Amino acid sequence: MAKQNKAYKFRLYPTDEQALIIRKTFGCVRFVYNKMLAERTAMYELLKEDKEALKKVKHPTPAKYKREFEWLKEVDSLSLANAQLNLDKSYKAFFKGKSKFPTFKSKRHKQSYTTNVVNGNIQLLHGHIKLPKLKLVKIKQHRQIPTDHKIKSCTLSMTSSGKYYISILTEYEKEIERRKIKNVVGLDFAMNGLFVDSEGKKANYPKFYRQMLGKLAQEQRKLSRKKKGSSNWNKQRIRVARIQEKVANQRKNFLHHKSKELVSNYDAVIIEDLDMKGMSQALKFGKSVADNGWGMFTSILKYKLNEQGKQLVKIDKWFPSTKTCSSCGNTKPMPMSVRIYTCSCGYIGDRDHNSAINIKKEGIRLVAIA
Template sequence: MAKQNKAYKFRLYPTDEQAFIIRKTFGCVRFVYNKMLAERKATYELLKENKEALKKVKHPTPAKYKSEFEWLKEVDSLSLANAQLNLDKAYKAFFKGNAKFPKFKSKRHKQSYTTNVVNGNIQLLDGHIKLPKLKMVKINQHRAIPSEYTIKSCTLSMTASGKYYISILTEYEKEIESKKIENVVGLDFAMDGLFVDSEGKKANYPKFYRQMLSKLASEQRKLSRKKKGSSNWNKQRIRVAKVQEKVANQRKNFLHHKSKELVTTYDAIIIEDLDMKAMSKTLKFGKSVSDNGWGMFTSFLKYKLHEQGKQLVKIDKWYPSSKTCSSCGQTQSMPMNIRVYACSCGLHLDRDVNAALTIKKEGILLLANA
């Protein structure tokens, strides 16, 4: 039996005292991370020409700082240990050439920390969760975690509007059998509505961000008129954050439902391996790309398909899906203003549907070769 992981996210309702400890832990984790990074950065600058010496350097641990900064002992020690693990991962990614050099964390960075299960220090008990240093915290557990699932770690986070959440990582044993691929669909990314599939159906994404744009702009204008750091400024900052969080929650909910619908219907889903970051930098498309959440959508598809033994296939981002005829395979120039694909073979089809069909055909070839 293979080990699988699944995370469950729930809302937390800490008391004022517990919320203070949580925020204090955020600060301590950020402090330790930055201290360790500063030392590593200094060592790297000193020894970057001598790679062998650099490999032998013993890096500082959170324990080093506890004697000098006594208040670090007041928070969960496992949260500080995880800060070191996160820095180690960031460093390894940098040296492998997969990421940029690690950056210092600021107060504007995501407020979160991770703790691990050790000797029953984390337990779910009747509407509450027992956590290190916090004891029993009220939790809105809107769905049950199967009894055979083992809790491995928990990540506590706080949103900009001051809401607390916990993500519980579980482990379970399950042999996932690969499903026979019968029903296949191709998805062509659509700037305007998330995607168009190879059967001609559109996702019809509601554009939550654009719906809220005028309200968000109004609240942000009010914020800009208030003295930064004042009580009124902070109240208005929370109002702005609540609008942004509502948009994010609406988007996430829509993407969950849409991905579940597709995963239930098809055995394999074919998409293009797009660089969304590069696309969002394009001035004309920035808001459209960030609004529909394609990256989040594909990650939802990936894990939901995996759980059912189904497949997500990504074709090369440079594959000319929009230029290729889905019927005969000929290619032709297709400027963005031309919305119908007309081919000499007689095909006359919406350009997005044609692209989705082309993506599906290329994906089926990849599946056959695999």
């Protein structure tokens, strides 16, 4: 039996005292992370020409700072240890060439910290969750965690509007059998509606962000007129944050439902390996790409397919799916302004549908080779 992981996210309702401890922990984790990073940065600048010497350097741990800063002892020690692990991970990724050099965390950075299960310090108990330093915190557990799932760690976070959430990472044993591929679908990313599939169906994404743009702009203008840091400024900041959170929640809910629908009907989903960052920076595409949430959608789709032994297949982003005729295989230039594909063989079809069919065919070819 192979070990699998699954996370469950729930809303937390801490008391004022518990909320204060949580916010203190956010600050302490950020402080320790930045302190360790500052020392590592200084050492890197000093020894970057001597990689062997750099490898032998002993890096500071949270224990060092606890002796100097007594208030660090007030928060969960495991949260500080995880800050060190996160920095180690980022540092190693940099030296492997997988990411840029780690950057300092500001107060605007995502407010969160992670703690681990040690000797039953984390338990779910009748509408509450027992957590280190916090004791029992009220939780809105909208679905049950299976009894065979063992809690490994918890990540507490706070949104910009002041809501608290907990993500519970669990581990369980399950042998996932790879499904035989019978039903396959190709998806072509559509700027104005998430995707068009190879059957000709459109996702019809509601464009939640664009729907809310007018109201959001109005509330942001009000925020800009208020004195930064004042009580009224903070109230208005929360109003803006709530609108943004509503859009994010609507988007996530839609993506979950749409991905579930695909996973239920197909054994393999074929998509293009797109550069979303590059597309978002392209002329006029920024808001459309951000609104769609294609990156989030593919991540959700991947883990749901994997859970059922199904596959998400990515084809090369340079594959000419748009330029190729899905009927005869001929290629021709296809400017963005041309929405209907017309071929000399007689084929006439929607640009995105034609592309989705080609993506499906290429995906089936790759799966057959594998």
